[in-house]
Amino acid sequence: MSDIYTNENGQIVLCVDTSIYDDWVIEKVLYWLTGDYIITRANQDKSSIQTITLEIKKGHHGEEFQQMKERLSNDFIDYKNRQTIARETANIRDLLFAKAFANNDDFVEFTFKD
Secondary structure (H helix, E strand, C coil): EEEEECCCCCEEEEEECCCCCCCHHHHHHHHHCCCEEEEEEEEECCCEEEEEEECCCCCCCCCCCCHHHHHHHHHHHHHHHHHHHHHHHHHHHHHHHHHHHHHCCCCCCCCCCC
């Protein structure tokens, strides 16, 4: 997230760099806000910046700006870390699944050396 502010209409506006946070991360962060906010996303021309606007739904009480800012900052870091860990451990997870569901007689044991 590169910037966050409130506009003249009281909406929260995020500017997210999509070269740092891809769609998976952005969607995970925004998903949990859909109950209370109307969310719009727009890509800026010839830029990796995506502008996201959060408007409080009628009948809902939004968080204070500072609380929302802290929450969004934490959520972007959290989901980016989850994505990194999932990507880095994908091979290990696949090996564990293969071993767990393989017939023991058909599975070849591998010895890993440092």
